[in-house]
Amino acid sequence: MTISQPTLPLATNMAKHSVLGFNVVRVKITEDSEVIRHLFIKPHSTRDADPQRPKDRTLFVINIPPYVNKKCLENFFLKCGKIENIYLCNKPTTDPVGVEVSKYLPNTEPLMCYKVAYVVFKNENGVTKAMKIFKNNVGILIKEKEYLTQNTGVKKWCKDYASNSENIEVVKKELDDYFKEYDEKQELEKQNLKRKTEDTDAEGWMKVTKLSKVKANQNKASRYIKRKQKKNRNEKHLLDFYTFQMKETQQNRLQELRKKFEEDKQKIALMKAARKFKPF
Template identity: 40%
Template sequence: MAASDQEHVPVTVQGFTVVPLKFSEDKPAHCLYLKEHSVRENDSSHPRNRTLFVLNVPPYCNEDCVKQLFTPCGKIVQVYLHDKPTSAAPPSGGSRYFPVGLTTPGFKVAYIVFKNALAVKHACKLSYETPLVLNSPEKTISSTGLHKWCRQYAARRVDVKELQAEIEDYMAKFDTKQEEETQRLKDQEGVADEEGWVTVTRVGKNKGTPRTEARKKHLTKRETKRRKEKELLNFYAFQFKETKKDQIATLRKKFEEDKQKISVMKAARKFKPY
């Protein structure tokens, strides 16, 4: 085999293709492990034959970095980054101040969805001898050092007007959702379900506290706890014994006092026929 052919032979470990990754040309290589993602059922977010599964993605790689690295293999439709392997797509929605789903900083797992299935085959044939380079003199994908710190500091700066607008929008959606839920409960009241059961009431005088089974259990638990706190006076065995001894001693003392009173009354009694 020629030397040029050996350079393009991929290195595989337990079914994963090993691809070196460098932050820049002068940095040490870091290995990515990738293979074709296979699922039993067809998933819209991770389509079969068009999804590349990548392990050991470093923390400095975001979606744009991953897309730039694997674009030479084919056109990329979507990149998903997860903390651990999963078949679900990352939660959508949210905003800068109210994100949906919190991620843990560290190494990630990537799912790269290509437009064509042939791109996954090309990615799995990447050579171990030709590492992927994230930053080069011609292109810079991920910032580092002072530029990175400045970008992170600017991202943490809060725009008061933007934050106020997002809060108002969030509260408006929350109020609408609460009104819809209240109206749904009112519509269900007094209406028989499929089995013939009728919901008499779902909301009490305090509209913020629905009369559910969980609420009833909570009240019962709180009342039981309050009753037990009152009964903790003689909780321990020695306390119960001491209380009994005190009660017996008090009864004996009172009995002796009553005996003395009866003796005095008998001695003071005299026979007076006239």
């Protein structure tokens, strides 16, 4: 979020030390700077609990210049209370803020422009104090000695170029470790998946998961159904193996139907006699 030429309502609100729910903090880059810049701060608030950024101890800061790092922000907000951690991001996010574990395989986007910060204090009064202490003062964002060590412009480009020339063996070792860990994780997932697909209960039902191989499950299910059908056919063949057995089965079936028909006729006759017969 950058502000170059604020409109009249925005400028009026900034004069009142608040805009769009944020407190306005007027800062100068160094003591000798003649330009007044603005940071915007407010207590961090989310619907879900965030162990990294507790809402009662976290200050949300936006419009931070690219050359301002964690050390600068720590020194600037230290007057409000002891700081537990500072997380810098390109934009506001509710996702967990990752910690870089690899120099060559970063898990976060590089901070190349104006950014936001989550300043986590050790005590709750740090946020309260920060919302009051900067209302009438112009803060110094970077001390002179610190500013001289900041890499901007050509210095930054030279440093970025030099950082590309790294020790090949170190890079290779880190990549090998990364892919080894990845392969182990994939193998573990494959073993867990295989164990789940092989689990069946006493009736032959199998658990189906989204991560399972659908084709493998279908093949197992189809084989089970075929075995069941074959078993039923075998039992049927054993029951009606001879021709005379089939004739006897049919005759018995007809006798049962005739018997049931006669019983139904008797029931209807009794209902007619009792005048309770209602065909419609």
